[in-house]
Amino acid sequence: MTRVITVLNFKGGTGKTTTVVNLAAGLALRNARVLCIDMDAQGNLGTWLGVKHPYSTSDLLLGHVEPERCITPARKHLDVIIGDRHLMRAEGKLWRMGDDRVARRVLHYTMKEVNGYDYIIMDCAPSYSLVTENALLYARELIVPVSMDYLAMVGSRQVIDTLKTVGYLPDHELELTLVVPTLYYHRLRKDREVMAMLQRYFRGRISNPIRSNVRLAEAASHQQTIYEYAPHSHGAEDYARLVERVVKVAEDNQ
Amino acid sequence: MNEKSDRRAIGHDPFADMEADGWEKPSAEEVAPSEEEEMEKAAELVEMSEAPPVASAPSPAMDVEATTELASAPKTETVSFTEVILSDWLFSDAAHPGASYPRLRDFPTSQEAAKLLHDWLHS
Numbered sequence: 001m002t003r004v005i006t007v008l009n010f011k012g013g014t015g016k017t018t019t020v021v022n023l024a025a026g027l028a029l030r031n032a033r034v035l036c037i038d039m040d041a042q043g044n045l046g047t048w049l050g051v052k053h054p055y056s057t058s059d060l061l062l063g064h065v066e067p068e069r070c071i072t073p074a075r076k077h078l079d080v081i082i083g084d085r086h087l088m089r090a091e092g093k094l095w096r097m098g099d100d101r102v103a104r105r106v107l108h109y110t111m112k113e114v115n116g117y118d119y120i121i122m123d124c125a126p127s128y129s130l131v132t133e134n135a136l137l138y139a140r141e142l143i144v145p146v147s148m149d150y151l152a153m154v155g156s157r158q159v160i161d162t163l164k165t166v167g168y169l170p171d172h173e174l175e176l177t178l179v180v181p182t183l184y185y186h187r188l189r190k191d192r193e194v195m196a197m198l199q200r201y202f203r204g205r206i207s208n209p210i211r212s213n214v215r216l217a218e219a220a221s222h223q224q225t226i227y228e229y230a231p232h233s234h235g236a237e238d239y240a241r242l243v244e245r246v247v248k249v250a251e252d253n254q
Numbered sequence: 255m256n257e258k259s260d261r262r263a264i265g266h267d268p269f270a271d272m273e274a275d276g277w278e279k280p281s282a283e284e285v286a287p288s289e290e291e292e293m294e295k296a297a298e299l300v301e302m303s304e305a306p307p308v309a310s311a312p313s314p315a316m317d318v319e320a321t322t323e324l325a326s327a328p329k330t331e332t333v334s335f336t337e338v339i340l341s342d343w344l345f346s347d348a349a350h351p352g353a354s355y356p357r358l359r360d361f362p363t364s365q366e367a368a369k370l371l372h373d374w375l376h377s
Contacts, residue, residue, distance in 0.1 A: 154268045164276060190263035201269045201277070 003250060004120045005177065006039075006139035010162075011155025012126040014147040015182035017044045018216055019242075020123040022235070023143075025225035026243030028078035032118040035071065038083030039135045040125040046082030049074040050223030058086035061106050061134065062093055067114050075225070083123075087131055094130040107134040126155065128162065136166045141177040143246075145210075146198060148183055148191040153198075176205055177249055180242060184209035207245050210238045 007020050017040075024034045038045035038057055046052065053072040060070045060081060074080045097103040111120070122135045136142075142163060146156045156179065166174055179202045185191050198206055210216075211234045219229035226235045269277075 150264055150266070150268065153264075157268045157272065160272065160277065161275075188263070189261075193262065193264045197264065197267055197269060201272060 002115075002117050002120055003141060004122075004139045005141040005143055005246075006122040006124055006135045007143045007145065008124040008126075008132065008135070008159055009144050009146060009152060009155045010126050010128065010158040011147075011152045014126075014152045014155065015145040015180070015210065016126070017048060017123050018220070019143065019145045019180055019182065019210070019239075020045060020121055021048050021220075022216075022226045022239040023242060023246060024078055024119070024121050025075060025227055026239055027119055027246070028075055029227060030243065030247070031077060033077050033079075033116060034119045034121065035079045035081070035114070035117045036074070037081045037120065037122045037135075039087070039122050039131050040083050041085050041087035042125070043083040043085070044220075045080060045123050046084075048220045048223060049078075049080060049225075051080050051082060053080075053082050056082045056084045056086060057131075058084065058090035060110055061087075061090045061131070063106075063110070067110055071114070079117075091129055091131050094134075103130055104133045104137050107138040111138060128158075133166070136162065136174060137169075137172055139174055141175055141249075143178045143180060144176065145180045145182045146194070148181065148185070148188070148194045150194075153194065176202075178207045178242075178245065179205055180207045181209040183212045185212045208238060208241045210235070210242065213238070 007016050007023075009016060020036055024036045028034045036045055036049075037060075043056070051072055051074045053070070055065050055070040057070070059065050060067055070081045071079050072082070094103045094106065114120075122139060124132050124135050142159070144156045144159050146152045160176070163174060163176060166172070179198055181195055181198060184195065195209065213233055213235035215230035215233040216226055216235040219226045219235070222229050226233065226239055230236055
């Protein structure tokens with residue numbers, strides 16, 4: 001069964017795209033079939049993976065082409081639907097549909113035609129929008145990266161609040177799978193305090209921290225995953241552990 | 255405690271009212287470490303005790319708090335027992351108040367942790 005995961009924090013710069021890229025690539029290296037969907041108009045997912053394609057998430061949402069034509073291979077076992085600035089236009093058109101119930105579930109209905117993936121992972125923009133809501137109403141699992149600062153925690157709190165309204169709709173189940181501490185630097189008191197707070201409220205749902213590692217930022221500029229760019233770095237080690245944890249969540253639930 | 259150690263880096267807990275708002279705290283089952291986590295922790299401690307000691311002084315970049323607290327740690331009778339006890343202490347809440355992550359990972363490498371331990375034992 002396909003696991004559909006959305007990665008979201010309403011604060012920017014918390015490591016959402018970094019997490020999507022390296023989680024997806026790690027799963028693909030384990031021979032899982034993975035599709036990433038960029039729900040952000042910045043289109044960083046395609047940029048990071050060095051992928052260009054004529055059809056993007058906006059074409060998917062607006063039904064311009066069949067879903068399969070929006071998908072393009074990025075790596076072995078790893079496909080992607082890129083995001084671009086046209087998502088802004090898609091957002092406007094979704095608003096003008098007039099029927100909220102349909103507009104919020106376009107992705108859910110559209111993706112029913114897409115099969116054959118073990119994981120579908122969505123990278124969301126750090127804001128609440130109909131596009132984000134489509135991701136939340138399509139996903140069954142939520143991963144929240146939280147960087148080690150106050151506003152990132154506030155952003156994750158906002159996601160939890162959203163989960164309450166979206167996750168418990170009668171015909172939709174969305175669960176918080178993992179909180180992923182990112183940009184963690186153990187020598188900073190601030191980071192230790194943030195970790196302690198996260199542990200207090202989310203223990204059992206917290207992954208290993210992703211340590212602050214310059215190689216992760218460098219990897220994006222080389223359009224490589226961390227396993228390609230710096231396979232022996234802390235970043236690669238931490239994301240490999242996250243991959244194991246994500247796989248284990250499913251095994252534990254079986 | 256002096257003023258510096260009382261200072262909190264995060265002044266407000268954004269999750270504080272979450273429970274009143276309907277958020278369910280993790281169950282006891284979720285909070286308890288799994289057998290696998292316990293095994294992992296034990297393996298890390300063994301790895302640390304087996305790491306080759308390094309004779310040089312601690313690097314200037316070493317965690318000031320950890321080093322200070324290390325110096326005031328209680329000594330015990332035998333080296334092997336000390337290592338076990340100190341390992342326990344070194345990665346405990348006493349050494350890192352508020353830290354919630356496996357303490358070994360508070361050091362960049364297990365070699366650095368072993369070096370700290372070795373330097374303290376032979377000081």
